[in-house]
Amino acid sequence: MNRKNRSAANGRRGSVLEYAVWPGWRLLMQDAGLATSPVLRRAQLPGDLFARENVRLDSETFYRLWEAIGAEAGFVDPDLPAPLRIAKVMSSDWFDPELFAALCSANMGNALDRIAKYVRLIAPMAIKVERKTAEVIVTIDFLDHTKHPPSVFLAFKLVFFVQLARLATRSPVQPLRVGWPSPPKSESESGLYRTYFGVPVTSTPLATLVFAAGDIERPFLTENNNMWSFFEPALRQRLADLDRTAGMIERVRSTLLETLPAGEVSMQVVSRKLGVSTRTLQRRLHDEGTTFQETLDTLRDSLARHYLRTTQMSSAEISFLLGFEDSNSFARAFHAWTGKTPQRVRTEIRTDP
Template sequence: MKRADAFAIEPGWQLLLLDIGLSPQLVLKHAQLPSDLFARQQAQLSIDDCFRLWISVETLSAQLPRPLPLLIGDSLSFEMFSPPLVAAGCSPNLNVALERIAQYKRLICPMRIEIQRDEQETRLRLRCEGYDLAMPTVFVATELVFFTQLARLATRQPIVPRRLCMPALPDTLDPYTSYFGRRIERGELPELAFAASDAARPFLTENPALWDFLEPNLNQRLSELQQSASWQQKVESVLIELLPSGESNVQSVANRLALSPRTLQRHLADEGLRFQHLLNATRERLAKRYLSQSPLAPGEIAFLLGFRDSNSFLRAFKTWTGATPGEFRRLDSNRTGAI
């Protein structure tokens, strides 16, 4: 199943920022995104841009009177968001809504949702797609608030989740405990669980006619996403998985894609690419991301990129950028601090 590499920016973003007391222009400037982004028709963000936007919002919201995810929850309405989320609101119950969101979420957000159900509860776990760093805490907390608020808005009942987990907890937990009715726990993955009876509770917002209208368009968008996969995207996706194991040669990548190396190289040549060039470009992109957005030491980064030793990584990075990793990190830190 192909993940999306670009995500639509809904008009509701600008309204939402204004409603919670943030300047849309300041948020975009801090995230190093175009100042007219919210005014563009069919504007899209890359995966990295998407998380830069969330990191910017998280940073600038530090002085708000309440935690940002809770302010967003207060402002939620089905009309503010895109068709995949409206489709959730017109579902017959939370179980169906979660299945629909899991199916269409990747059209609007770099996230995969895993759902498990038994006689006691419905559980969902969230995994990021195409992003190698930890998800911003505010992003994860907002997702937990969204699913809880969806259940409450659609049923008009004060539903309390059975369990909430986050890899990194918010600095202040009490407001979240008050909102959810339960304390957030630390867990390896973001997780949310609802009692089976609450997940099956009828949605008062159910609208089969609206769903019949939305479903064909959503399925068409999924079909276009699947067909749009380039060989470059496929190889990059496999490389990101294989690099830490050191198995980043063309044979390993071809095996993962169920091709011969010659066939894979032919597909890349059709797109004007060579495997080694793509490997170097992927390593360079990831190295810059790790240096800019994580405290990882060069030796740790060398391991994640599949280099045998730190010196090999240092030489390669100097070839790519003309700077050492330390010099690049200092320059990037100075540039970010000047925003």
Template sequence: MLSPATVAVLADVGVSTGSMLRTAGLPEDLFLDRQVALTAEQFYRCWLAVEEISGDPALGVSLAEQAHAETFQPIVFAALCSPDLRRAAERLAAYKRLLGPLQLIVETEGDGLRVTVRWPSAPVPPPGFLGYELLVPVALARLGTRSRVSPLRVTLPDPPQGAAATAYRNYLGTPVVAGPEPTVAFTALDARRPFLTADTEMWQVFGPELRRRLADLEQRESTAGRVRAALLELLPAGQCGAAAVARRLAISVRTLQRRLAAEQTTFQEVLERTRHALARHYLARSGITVTEIALLLGYDEPSSFYRAFHQWSGTTPQQARGLLA
């Protein structure tokens, strides 16, 4: 979902909406609507179009540097009402689905905070967009605290190179390094640093409306889609059972099975489809070993992953990696 503020955001980086939409192959009157709904593939085309038109190798950094409260979606503005970065990240994660298919996983790392970005296996987001998603919590922390918060660590499967790498390092205060998932980590001090923008009364205005929108979205989503989204979070932690997914969706296992049956599928079928799609996604990234992929998919032993992958595709993970490279 794109708001009318997108026009102002593009103007900040010197790109007109008309040129972006023409380059992306989309109707030029698209922003006549109050809220613009795009497929993931259309949105990624828009991102690549802005990169092409601007000629900016570090577009995400430029957008983060231009971040203003008035150009944020209501979800991000509501996060600024939080008491600190930890609570702001949790609010972003809770309502991120209202903006698109990306998910934010907020976890404790020691006494600090770690935010991981996850997305459906296809279409694959542009690397620059994933980089920008990691900059959002940093920009949010700096706006909220009015201090130059720098993360402890930032990882991307495809880190920026050359001039883009320098721009990211200058903005973040730390280099972006290679890692299996897009992740940004903060110290405990920065996670707890008070937001000067904290506003309980404003959150009481935003909160009920965001919860209503999320409830409407969940009613429209299929159960299979919700199961898949839950598995994307649970599989790397080794949780792949129906009971764990049912707990995440706040329903009983029996209700979960009944709803999936009504959609003419089963939990095992959704699990296998999700694992297969994720396996192909990870295999396309040479920096992740087959053993690591097996763990990310919730398998206790690499041999179990080998057998399952052969059943899905009729080939081995190494052979598939050669074709996907």
């Protein structure tokens, strides 16, 4: 294994731009009928990876691992995608921090709030939960937009949430809508996911699930307040340690991912959410060789290219998601970043072989 893969397999402990791999994965994959050796060989990773403690992988390596899982599942059974294969065997025996924290919750709403709060301990993701009168919209975004997660991983995360609701309530919870970028095109695979979710999978800019409000409040039969009270202090401490050691650029990007769609892009808003003064924020960013405006522009540029490449959204819709007042403001900013208009970039992407 080359030096890059050795470094990725060991990871910089605590970095918010790395994904955690837990020993419980070995049990889950075994139950799903997926041999770990061929998966790890495909991913060019050490054969004992799933037996190690505190494994963290960078985005590129983690996504390669998931692509290998998807490929191996297709080799074992081409008629059953990896996310659905894993969902069939997912149970409380699989000790994963995300699953454990969720199962101890009172209901799906409580579980989603906990996952959103602690997800950075296991992955550079932002889980957003938008509550409306009749429905709740759950979206998944990523802190690292230089790498794009494979569809098999996005599908797994959405399958995970639905399976969690069904497992904890012992009822056939069905989402109202589900989608992710580049969903399966084949009729057979689309049909399998439609059967599992109960609704067709559509193409959406971000991995998205929409639950009925009633399902979000359905009681979890697995609720365990005593167990949660025992483990939560350690999770809070780990989150505090992560925030303390993480670079300010990473923390600002994480916060902006949550605030951009609401148009909250000022340094004052971000400083307040991070619990630091604007002076401290400016100083920390300067120490890391950037400014708040440069960090904001870089993130907006990355997100804009992502939306232009993977969606059919209009400039007005993209400008809203990026926190601009109108599409003209977005177009001017995008031209300043790239020297091109959004439409020209979208055309180039479509014609690029």
